[in-house]
Amino acid sequence: MFEKPSLMMRIAIGKGIGFLFGLAGFILLPFFMPHASDLLRWGILLWYPTIGAFIGVFGVVTYHPVLKLPMPWWFRSSLIGAWMNFVLVFFAYDAMAEMLVALFGEGGALSSPFWFTVEGAIIGLVIGYFATRFGGEGGETVGR
Numbered sequence: 001m002f003e004k005p006s007l008m009m010r011i012a013i014g015k016g017i018g019f020l021f022g023l024a025g026f027i028l029l030p031f032f033m034p035h036a037s038d039l040l041r042w043g044i045l046l047w048y049p050t051i052g053a054f055i056g057v058f059g060v061v062t063y064h065p066v067l068k069l070p071m072p073w074w075f076r077s078s079l080i081g082a083w084m085n086f087v088l089v090f091f092a093y094d095a096m097a098e099m100l101v102a103l104f105g106e107g108g109a110l111s112s113p114f115w116f117t118v119e120g121a122i123i124g125l126v127i128g129y130f131a132t133r134f135g136g137e138g139g140e141t142v143g144r
Contacts, residue, residue: 005136081124
């Protein structure tokens, strides 16, 4: 489909798939939390394309710069997705906690907002797969 690996293609694919996940959250959030603010909905819509862009950019790095260990696409993308959602929980802990309590009940096994970290890893994995599959990875994406 795409002949030459490209960093811009990686970023575009990452942002596009991230936008689809964000759009799903934007549309479905009122079903989980009818009183969710518009600010939270727009924040979710814009959060996942940002994660996709980060995953796209970090596709250039295939080895850890200090430890010199290989970092395959599935490790990089799931790590970035998990880390970004981990940070998101700190910014919106109350809203995330309220959302999961509405879904799984008070004191349920999945009622901790930090489960969004696992969700971020899974979404990052999906974004990373498509960005690597269609945009390439490593130095060849920047012409090295």
